[in-house]
Amino acid sequence: MSRTTMRSPLLGLLLLISVQGVAGQTPQAQAPFLQAFLFGDALFMLQDAAGPDGFKLGQMVAHGNASLSERVVFFGEISISARASGYVLAMERAIVRYEFNDRFKLSGGRYHTPISYWNTEYHHGLWLQGSVARPEAIKFGSRYIPVHFVGAMLEGNLQAAPIHYSVGIGNGRTESLAGAGDAGDVNGNRAFVASASVRPRDLFGFRVGGAVYVDRISSGGVEFADEVITSAHVVWDRGRVDASAEFIHVSHEEILSGASGGSPSFYVHVGYRLTGAARYFTPYARYENMDIDEGDAVFATVLSDYEAYVVGLRYDFDSLAALKAEYRNERIASGSRTDAYVVQASFAVPVAGGN
Amino acid sequence: MMRRHLMAAVVAAAALGGVPSPATAQAMAVAIVVHPATDVDDLSFSELKRIFRGERQFWDDGRRVTLLVRAPVAEERQLVLDRIYEMDEDQFREYWIGKMFRAEVAAGPKLVYSADMARDLVTVIPGAITFVPLSEVSADTKIVRIDGLLPTDAGYALR
Structure with a gap:
């Protein structure tokens, strides 16, 4: 990705003019085959809260799927993010997977942790998600849940029932809580994650599921607390309605003292695509709440209570590009409520390629 | 072998416009066709949806499913988007971009x-x-029944 493209979302948008195809490619060869996408976004924001506002470049994301053979596939996702000090390049996901069949797919690499529906549904492609930003509890860089997971995963679809499952073992969080242990586990205790969702075959678009994540947190080089995260979600995403609700609970138990604490969060997001001449418009609303336990020694100094009301309007002005206008009313800890107004342009560029 | 002769007869009759069935008198029927070596003769409509939606990616013999889909505008594509995907073109595009992006x-x-x-x-x-x-089906193609029905049968799902 060139720096020119990074600096100019408009140029990226102009690229869309040349995009003609649907997701697909001409059937020239079976393998190896590479298919790539670019995702990008830029926004303008005004806010009451302290912090920079105005024009901001979001992320430019390159995503590639490669079939190395009939059963071996690779998925990679790299992002370039604008920061005050410059641009930051990050490997977001890198997964090599051997697919035995639909029931068993074994992989290793860096994932978005399947502890949250939103985390594994939208990844870094903001064009795909209905709102400008992720819910606070799931945002990238969050210390609330481990957004990334480095390890190995077994996943698949059961044959007897419409159930998708995944189980994984990995390094778990770094001491900062936001890191994924890319350079190795910070303690000798691996993290485990297991998730499952029911997706009825005769109710396309509906799913309900949950997950559990277990790890041990270290602080100052010492094993400090056991962490258990549980979550549940229910989703309807078909036709004109895009609705999802998710509940997450993070609990910690200090190893030495036995003191424990639990911090729940949830959000409810609903979008409805209008009909007729207004079919390119999707109004949406979201309520989110994160209740941090002040007695939780792991979270007490790094996270605060959070509550937000979000309303917005998505306008799909092109089949691969959208504008979202959003109003947020937020409260952090016991502070006063603040308002923010955001307009975001986001797009996707499928790039078909072959060997 | 008998099944193949049946297919050939159906195809030949259809191509000649002489099938004594509702198929030619009514809207276009779309045949589901697979590679000749694929060990499947009949699929439920529900299973067919799972295959075309990418939810089932392997045949029972372990071979990977390869989906071939007509480019936009074709009438048969519209019918498949309506009946199997239950999506319009934009939703179809977003659906597949999302599936690939999620590494599904x-x-x-x-x-x-x-x-x-x-x-x-x-x-x-x-x-x-x-x-x-x-x-457009030729005699050497392998047609799959849907819920036990051929495209020429009354009640066929893709018509």
């Missing part, structure tokens, strides 16, 4: 630009499945 599939459907191309490729790509108008 290794690749999206492969586009074909004519019924001839679909018919030719499905016979040479192992594990391939596609759809073609019944009038």
Whole structure:
């Protein structure tokens, strides 16, 4: 990705003019085959809260799927993010997977942790998600849940029932809580994650599921607390309605003292695509709440209570590009409520390629 | 062998416009066609949806499913989007971009630009499945029944 493209979302948008195809490619060869996408976004924001506002470049994301053979596939996702000090390049996901069949797919690499529906549904492609930003509890860089997971995963679809499952073992969080242990586990205790969702075959678009994540947190080089995260979600995403609700609970138990604490969060997001001449418009609303336990020694100094009301309007002005206008009313800890107004342009560029 | 003779008879009759069934008198029927070596003769409509939506990616014999889908505008594509995907073009595009982005599939459907191309490729790509108008089916293609019905049968799902 060139720096020119990074600096100019408009140029990226102009690229869309040349995009003609649907997701697909001409059937020239079976393998190896590479298919790539670019995702990008830029926004303008005004806010009451302290912090920079105005024009901001979001992320430019390159995503590639490669079939190395009939059963071996690779998925990679790299992002370039604008920061005050410059641009930051990050490997977001890198997964090599051997697919035995639909029931068993074994992989290793860096994932978005399947502890949250939103985390594994939208990844870094903001064009795909209905709102400008992720819910606070799931945002990238969050210390609330481990957004990334480095390890190995077994996943698949059961044959007897419409159930998708995944189980994984990995390094778990770094001491900062936001890191994924890319350079190795910070303690000798691996993290485990297991998730499952029911997706009825005769109710396309509906799913309900949950997950559990277990790890041990270290602080100052010492094993400090056991962490258990549980979550549940229910989703309807078909036709004109895009609705999802998710509940997450993070609990910690200090190893030495036995003191424990639990911090729940949830959000409810609903979008409805209008009909007729207004079919390119999707109004949406979201309520989110994160209740941090002040007695939780792991979270007490790094996270605060959070509550937000979000309303917005998505306008799909092109089949691969959208504008979202959003109003947020937020409260952090016991502070006063603040308002923010955001307009975001986001797009996707499928790039078909072959060997 | 008997099944193949049946297919050939159906196809030949359809091509000649002489099938004594509702197929030619009513709206276009779309046949589901697979690679000749694929060990499947009949699929439930529910299973067919799972295959075309990328939810089932392997045949029972372990071979990977390769989806061949007509490019936009074709009438049979519209029918498949309506009945199998239950999506419009924009939703279909977003659906596959999302599936690939979520690493749920290794690749999206492969586009074909004519019924001839679909018919030719499905016979040479192992594990391939596609759809073609019944009038475009040739005698050497392997048609799959849907819920036990051929495209010429009353009550067939893709008409």
